Amino acid sequence: MTSAQRYKAGAIVLAVLLFVLCAPQALQSADQAPQFDGANALAVATYLAGDIGDRAAGTSGEEAAVAWLAEQFADLGYEVELQPFQIVRNAVPYTATNVIATKPGIAGYDTITVGAHLDTVLRTPDGLFGGPGANDNASGTAIMLESARLLSTESVSTTVKFIAFSAEEIGLTGSFYYVTHMRPIDRVRAMGMINIDCAGLGDVLGLHVFREQDLAFAEGLGIDADVISRAEFMFSDHIPFAVYGVPGVLVNHRPATGHACGPDYHKPEDTPDKLEQSALARAGAAVVTGIYALSEQAQPYTVHWMHFPSVGRNFDN
Numbered sequence: 001m002t003s004a005q006r007y008k009a010g011a012i013v014l015a016v017l018l019f020v021l022c023a024p025q026a027l028q029s030a031d032q033a034p035q036f037d038g039a040n041a042l043a044v045a046t047y048l049a050g051d052i053g054d055r056a057a058g059t060s061g062e063e064a065a066v067a068w069l070a071e072q073f074a075d076l077g078y079e080v081e082l083q084p085f086q087i088v089r090n091a092v093p094y095t096a097t098n099v100i101a102t103k104p105g106i107a108g109y110d111t112i113t114v115g116a117h118l119d120t121v122l123r124t125p126d127g128l129f130g131g132p133g134a135n136d137n138a139s140g141t142a143i144m145l146e147s148a149r150l151l152s153t154e155s156v157s158t159t160v161k162f163i164a165f166s167a168e169e170i171g172l173t174g175s176f177y178y179v180t181h182m183r184p185i186d187r188v189r190a191m192g193m194i195n196i197d198c199a200g201l202g203d204v205l206g207l208h209v210f211r212e213q214d215l216a217f218a219e220g221l222g223i224d225a226d227v228i229s230r231a232e233f234m235f236s237d238h239i240p241f242a243v244y245g246v247p248g249v250l251v252n253h254r255p256a257t258g259h260a261c262g263p264d265y266h267k268p269e270d271t272p273d274k275l276e277q278s279a280l281a282r283a284g285a286a287v288v289t290g291i292y293a294l295s296e297q298a299q300p301y302t303v304h305w306m307h308f309p310s311v312g313r314n315f316d317n
Contacts, residue, residue, distance in 0.1 A: 009239040015250070034150045036288050038281025044142035045200060045280070048118070049134035056122035056130070057167035057174070058087055058094025065118050065141075066097045069164050071102035072145055076152040078162070085168050085177045096166040098174050100164035101148060105159040108300045112291060113161045113246075114147060115237050116140035117168030117197065118173075121266045131268035134275055136261045137168070139200030143284040146233065150288060158191065158298045160291065165237050168197075175237035179244050191298060192217055193248040193288050195238035199283035200275040201262045202255035207286075208234050209249050210242040217247035220297070221290035234260060251290075253283040 026101040048055070048065060055061040066082065074080045078101035078201075086094050099118070105111075118141050120133030141164055150164045167173035182190070207218040208231035218228050231250075240250030254260045 005069040017264075034154075036150065036281060036284035038246070038277040038284060040149070041139075041142040041146045041278045041280040041284055042272075042275060044145050045134060045138040045275055047130040048138040048141060049270075050272045053132045054123055055118055055120045055128065055133065057096035057119045057170055060088065062096060062119055062166055066099055066164070066166070068140070069099045069118065069145065070101075071150060073099065073162065076101075076149055078103055078148065078152070083178065083181075085167075085174065087170055087173055089170075090094060096174060098166055098178055100178075101162040103151065103156060103160045105156045105298065106149045109158045110189050111156075111159040111161060111186065112191050112294050112297050112298075113163060113193040113237060114144055114287065114291065115165055115193060115195045115242070117166070117237055118164040119166045119169050119173065121169045123268070124286040127268060129266060131264075131266070131270050132272075133276050134201045134270050134272045136198050136265060136270060138195075138272070139198065139253075139275060139280060139283075140196035143196050143199055143251075143280060143287055146284055147287050147291065147308040151291065154308060156295060157300075158295050160295075167169040168237055172235065172237055173242055177241040179240040181245070182244075187244060187246060190241070191294055193238055193241040193246055194221075194251060194287055194294075195236055195241075196251045196283065196287060197236040198261035198265075199251060199253040200280050202253055202276070202279060204254050204256055205282055205286060206231075206252045206254065206260075207249050208252060209247075211247075214247045214249065218249045220293065221249065221286075222293040223251075223286045225286065249290075251283055251286055253279045 052064050055065045070080050081100040083098040084095050088093050117137050122132040123130030166175035204226045206227040207225045236250050238250045241248040259265045
């Protein structure tokens with residue numbers, strides 16, 4: 001073996017050892033996942049819908065929610081980015097903001113996105129429409145934040161992004177803005193998206209997808225759901241991801257009859273006292289199960305020589 005060959009062999013071994021030793025461990029198996037705390041989720045939802053109240057995109061309520069959520073994610077150790085974008089209401093421009101919290105994984109692994117919209121419908125002057133949005137969607141935002149708290153102390157192979165979207169109530173504007181501004185490579189590495197919307201009431205846990213081909217994705221999350229279906233009419237922030245080729249699923253917890261967001265959908269009566277801790281706990285446990293299932297399924301990309309350019313150098317000269 002020549003000196004160059006010996007060097008190359010040694011460099012390969014060193015590179016592999018560094019990759020293995022420096023890489024964080026994957027998430028535990030789903031049955032070892034930490035317990036989701038429905039009481040914590042209820043407290044968060046109560047703060048968002050009760051203390052802050054109405055959170056229509058571009059309003060002071062939305063700004064307060066954005067600032068508070070960004071602070072919570074930062075306190076948990078996440079990398080936090082605010083993503084502002086423009087909306088227009090009654091011919092007047094406003095700024096709305098997505099909150100993006102990232103837990104980096106190993107370079108070369110896929111990314112999991114968990115999302116929920118933080119905004120509410122703008123209240124009408126007659127007071128008959130719009131309101132504090134406890135179930136729609138402080139419930140989903142609270143489940144997302146509690147899931148982030150549980151994951152904050154875990155070592156992960158995948159990168160996990162928790163995103164509180166704004167302007168969902170205005171044509172999914174915030175999530176479309178996020179997806180259309182993703183780098184192409186980030187879309188390729190997007191393993192899937194779990195969206196949580198209207199998850200604080202009732203007895204029926206549902207997983208709903210926009211594309212027929214995403215049914216297998218939903219079924220592979222290992223969630224014991226009452227319903228898994230294709231539901232094009234259930235508009236929420238998983239749809240922009242599906243439109244751009246990223247598998248997405250909506251986690252919803254609803255009453256057995258009536259609207260998927262409950263009897264007070266888009267009404268002033270959608271208040272925190274109507275939320276059910278048991279529903280939040282079940283939907284939250286489903287989200288955590290899905291995150292763990294995706295992490296277990298994740299695989300690293302093949303490491304090419306180009307990642308170690310010095311190894312291929314000819315040292316015989």
